[in-house]
Structure formats: structure tokens, C-alpha cells
Amino acid sequence: MAVSGRPTPPFTAERLAAVLLLVTYGCSMPPAPTPEPLRVAVLSDFNSAYGSTSYDPEVHAAVRLVTDEWRPDLVLIPGDMIAGQRPSLSDANVRAMWAAFDSTVAAPLRRAGIPFAFTIGNHDGSGHPGHERDRRLAREHWSAPGVMPDLAFVDDAAFPFRYAFLLRDVFFLVIDASTGAVAADSAQLAWIRRMLASEAARSTKVRIAMGHVPLHAVAVGRNGPGEVQAEPDSLRRLLERGGVAMYIAGHHHAYYPGTRGSLLLLSAGAVGQGPRPLVGSDAEPFKALTLLTIGDAIRERTFGIAGDSTWVIDAATLPAEIEGINGRIERVLLR
Numbered sequence: 001m002a003v004s005g006r007p008t009p010p011f012t013a014e015r016l017a018a019v020l021l022l023v024t025y026g027c028s029m030p031p032a033p034t035p036e037p038l039r040v041a042v043l044s045d046f047n048s049a050y051g052s053t054s055y056d057p058e059v060h061a062a063v064r065l066v067t068d069e070w071r072p073d074l075v076l077i078p079g080d081m082i083a084g085q086r087p088s089l090s091d092a093n094v095r096a097m098w099a100a101f102d103s104t105v106a107a108p109l110r111r112a113g114i115p116f117a118f119t120i121g122n123h124d125g126s127g128h129p130g131h132e133r134d135r136r137l138a139r140e141h142w143s144a145p146g147v148m149p150d151l152a153f154v155d156d157a158a159f160p161f162r163y164a165f166l167l168r169d170v171f172f173l174v175i176d177a178s179t180g181a182v183a184a185d186s187a188q189l190a191w192i193r194r195m196l197a198s199e200a201a202r203s204t205k206v207r208i209a210m211g212h213v214p215l216h217a218v219a220v221g222r223n224g225p226g227e228v229q230a231e232p233d234s235l236r237r238l239l240e241r242g243g244v245a246m247y248i249a250g251h252h253h254a255y256y257p258g259t260r261g262s263l264l265l266l267s268a269g270a271v272g273q274g275p276r277p278l279v280g281s282d283a284e285p286f287k288a289l290t291l292l293t294i295g296d297a298i299r300e301r302t303f304g305i306a307g308d309s310t311w312v313i314d315a316a317t318l319p320a321e322i323e324g325i326n327g328r329i330e331r332v333l334l335r
Helices: 013-028 057-070 091-111 132-143 186-196 232-241
Strands: 038-042 074-077 116-118 152-158 162-167 170-174 206-210 246-249 256-260 263-267 287-294 298-306 309-313 321-324 327-331
Touching (some): 038 057, 091 132, 116 170, 162 186, 170 186, 232 256
Parallel strands (some): 038 074, 074 116, 206 246
Antiparallel strands (some): 038 287, 256 263, 256 327, 287 298, 298 309, 321 327
């Protein structure tokens, strides 16, 4: 039976050479480059005494370390940049504190070309009644020309209190956790759900959330109502459902890398006044800053700081777990 169709061309030496060239070239193609991990510095709780426009030496040293040596891709600030939350302070005093933060911290980062993001702490603009003036002045400061961080915003409608942005393959969600009542804020909860369901979030490999007041207690003197989230598990489950890998918080002035459920919980140490001891530990408290590396996994190195001196903190020396007023978290080693 005859089969119709185009005749097969002869397999010539020229065709053989072309095939060999194609196979050789294809086999020698280099693999796609692995994206560089994102390096993120975490500095928290800068403030000194109420109304102060000066900062401890460790704040200045930490900023120099970040701008001159670490040069990370991003700096995250989990709140308490100034020393407000005192109604007796004048508007001029609050504005002066923001100006001092800008000249001491934000301006050096801008000059170094290092982007930064922050969350509003209770001393910056508490969401509790009676601190509306502080929130108004915080919005005024961060809305001024040249002050707003240069970020790839996904949503900045409620900036500086809550917003979302992208950096490379990481989605950052900044929530208003200036109080422990996030779970009672239905508008914010709806916004969190919307942001985590967005195409911007779903297209990234890693999602990080940041707020000031932590889900669970880690520090002596902060293990009480109002110092932690009132409904930590409901907020945690919301973040977990949205694929958030880590929640970064300040407020407790104590470094502790923990976990509950599938969510990593980083309690950032303070670079300002008043480091606190961990619950269940008799170790001396220390000021600290953290360097995260975010790639296929999240890794961290945290450094104690005193004056200009720094040293690596071995997380394995911290309590294996902390039982606080609203639940237990376990230490995690992110090496």
C-alpha cells in the first residue's frame, strides 16, 4: 500500500552537523541563575524617655553598621521610632521628635540608598482613644515630600498605619498593631484578607507581616493584658491561611525567634533604651538587631550591641519555649 506525503530528505553530513551542534549547545546551556536571597535588617524600639529628641549611642552605631557594613536590601522597623504617647507633650515637641528620627535614622538610610519600611508603634501613634493627635502628626510627618519611603507599594491608601509592598519575590504586609486589639478591627481584618488574596501576594514565594505589638509575650514587664494581641490565635490563623511565613514584632524590647502553628514569630530586640529579660530566663537583657536572609528558607543572625561593639547571639542559648499570658511559643533556630 502506498503512503502519500512529502518525501524524507536525505540525512546528509550537513544535517548531522546541525543536529550535533544543537545537542551540544543545548547540553551546555547554563542553568537559570538562582535569585539572590533578600537581605533584610530589623531594627526596633529606638525611643528614649518621653519627649526625647536624642537617641542612645547604640542607635547611632546600629545605623552606621547597617549603612556602612551590612548594606542590606531593606530595613524593617517594627515601631517605636519616637517617644510619644504622652498627651502633655506639645505638637512642636512631637514634630521635633519626628525630625530627630529622620535626621538620625531615616536620612542616613536614604543617603545610603537603602529602602526601609516601618510600622507605627504605641509611642508613635497609638490606636487607643486619646492619642488621635499623635496619629495625626505621624501621618503629617510621613506624608511630607521626600520623607515617604521609596517602596513598590501594592496598597498605601492607609499609609503610614497599614500598607503593603513588594521587593523582588517577597510580599510585605505592614499592619496597624499599635494596640493589642487587631482582631477587633474588622476593617483591618478585611484589608488583610484582601491583600493576602491579591495577585501581588499570590505571585510571590514568601510573604512577611510586620506589626508592633506581638501575638505572644516574650519579655518580663510585657507579659500582661494590652502588651500582646488579645486574640493571637485568630490573627495567626488568618496570616497562615494567607501564606504568611513570618510575623515580625517589636514592643517587648527582647529578641526571641519563636513559632506557633506554622507561623514564625520574630520578637525584635530594642536598639534604644530599656532592653528586657525574657520570661523564664535569668540572663542579662541586651540590645539587639537582626539580619534576615530570605530565599528558599528564612535564616537570621542576631547581634547584641553595646556602644560600638557587637557580638553574635546564639539563639540556642535562649529558653526552648516561653509560656506567656496568652499562650506558649517555641524557640526556633533559623540558621
